[in-house]
Amino acid sequence: MNAAVAMAGIQKAFGGVPVLRGITLEVAPGSILGLVGENGAGKSTLMNILGGNVQPDAGSISVGGQPFSPRTPADARTAGIAFVHQELTLFGNLTIAENLHLTRFPRRWGLPWIDRRASVRQAADLLARVGLSQRADMLVERLTAGERQLVEIARAIGAQARVLILDEPTTSLGAVERGRLLSLLRELQDAGLAIIFISHELSEVLQICDSVVVLRDGQVAGTGSASTFSVQSLVALMVGREVRQLYPPVRAPGNQEPLLEVRRLGEPSVAHEISLTLHRGEMLGVFGLMGAGRSELARMLFGLDRHTSGDVLLEGRPLSGGPAQRIRRGLAFVTEDRRQDGLCLEAPVADNMTLVHLAALTRTPLRLIDRAALRAEVARMSTDVRLTRAAPHLPAGRLSGGNQQKVILAKWLLRPPRVLILDEPTRGIDVGARGEIYELLHRLADTGTGVLVISSELEELTGICDRILVMRQGEIGGEFPRDRFVREDLLRAALPVRVSG
């Protein structure tokens, strides 16, 4: 039987720097191939070649036994290759049906008009297949991230894809949506699709994939049936050395001096009587499913969204005003969407790093920017957050996810904050950079900063936090000190409770 996709000897260099050095892989119809590797290992480039976004320098590809050399994304689509990107590519101002049919609207009698009724009907069928219960003529901007992901997959199915590439499909999903997505992939597999699954969630890869290819520095570092690997062995192949412990050693919790106190915070349909205390030098985790209101809580604490009731106190004094005032009081906030909210992607690393505390890098009397001090600070912070290889003049958008996140951290840590709030700090970040970020956070907490970490990953929170709060449906559903970190208990506290009436 022909492989659905076979790539052989693929090479690619960008500006003389080799990114892919002879990659060979195969995926059979009706099977799921896991593609793993650290950020920068070449996964995205490889899949961009298959998706027609990038042309290889050498090597050959065949799809269903036929030689295949896509020059545009449209070529790849014609060959039956569907690519679900890490960043969702739906158009919020169009309806679900329009998004599903964007490049192949149904028409009638050869007229130039869209047959809207047929479009909505076909879309509804596709939505039923992926298990999304929304109307097909609903605007996409009104869907949640998880629902949009399902629409993306529905689009791939609708395009009669034979090969489905999923790049980090579960990062924006909560536990329930994640489970639904994985079972959907199994169904598609049974229907004969070849699926390439790119993910940093190694346990998920092992759970769902038939075979795994590990990339390292543009080469295949290991390949084989998924049952022959463990998370540990995958990680070892990815980093090329025996992994050190991913999570830093358990730290002695800080003293019990309250730093940030939240009292009965409320906002209709968003938050209900949220009370919590973050202590000096504490690592406090906030766990919850997608849509539990964690990010909304963070935004309220940082002054981005308003709350109608309750108070927030920092060191005993009420915290009010917008982000600017709160930053002056010592708050810092690393948002969940680093490309959208966290960075000016076109601006150089140095500018991004000094954005928040630029005023501190000026010289009297005219308050002009002190270039020498700025360079020195950028160099100091780059070392501090272990930002290797990234020249300060490079646009931030050119860095890998892990390095981008380090730039954001450096921006806030240039002047150490009293309270650091992080929302999904390691989403889509490779194992090596993760470990370094965890260490950095611990060092920060050791100096007395209160760190509030929001995450959908239980392992991460239990690995680095002193205490975990669980949110569900806009309220605090449970509190767990370190000695009571039991995965099952935490997850149970996060599951929604039925609202009567």
Added chain:
Amino acid sequence: MPRPLALRLLEAAPLLLFLAVILLFGTQSAGFLTAANAAQILAQAAPTVIVAVGMTFVLLTAGVDLSVGALMFIGAGVAGHLAIAGYPLPVSIAVMVAIGVAGGGVNALLVSRFGLVPFVATLATLYIGRGLGRWITETRAMNLPESFLVIGASEPLGLPLPVWAAAAVAVAGQCVLSTTPFGRYLYALGADPEGARKAGLPTRRLIAAVYVISGACAGLGGLLALARLGAVSPRFGEFYEFDAITASVLGGTSLYGGRGRVLPDTVVGALLIKTIFSGLVSVQADPYLYPLITATIIFLAVAVDSARSRLAARLTRRVIRVDA
């Protein structure tokens, strides 16, 4: 989820404003609320409506076309020469539209092929167009023969021909936007150009097309304006770009792309502007007030636009819990 009242009110703001303006001038001036005046306003608005329809296409892609007034001027100059030289009317009409299309083609080339920022590219064609127009008209006013005024004067089914033309263009424009793949592509492109490219849409051709459409609309609008005035002055077509942009934005088209409609939005916007100025004339307002009023309208348009998008963003926020 039903759309909340506040958002619906803001979305209906142009229409409400329109009604308020009509009421205001209606009570202030006896001659204002008459069928004759309404027909007069419609006829005055016709060229602006047509140019604004083209502008809406451009704005949907997050671009802008500042050259429309200048293209109208060139077209009018050439058509004027032809008419005076005795060429039949259809030749002048065809030439005006062709000049609009050609000018739009230059914009299309500059923006989609050479990647110039639309503001700068069309600013350049604006100046070039003005210069060319002055050269063609030798900076003199041209009076057109009677035959040209037929377009403006004929009234099939009781309404001036330009009104019918504007209505036809608006309806056709809205049909293209809401029922053809091309129209839906424009919304996708305006919302996320990179995403549109990745989705395999012919982004360059789409961008090129909107400038050509805008140019064609400018040619047609210029024709109607010329038929009304009967003369080409050196200032012919000036400020049409701003009228068209204001009409679109006032009607609800976003300057950031991806949002807006021709019907009813842009048409309401254009009628609103013309009604206000007609009303000012009918109450004999101080002409020095006009620029102030224009400024207020533009300010209002943009303020409403941003209030609308802010409110929409807040209201479409996820509901996390159902409060009792």
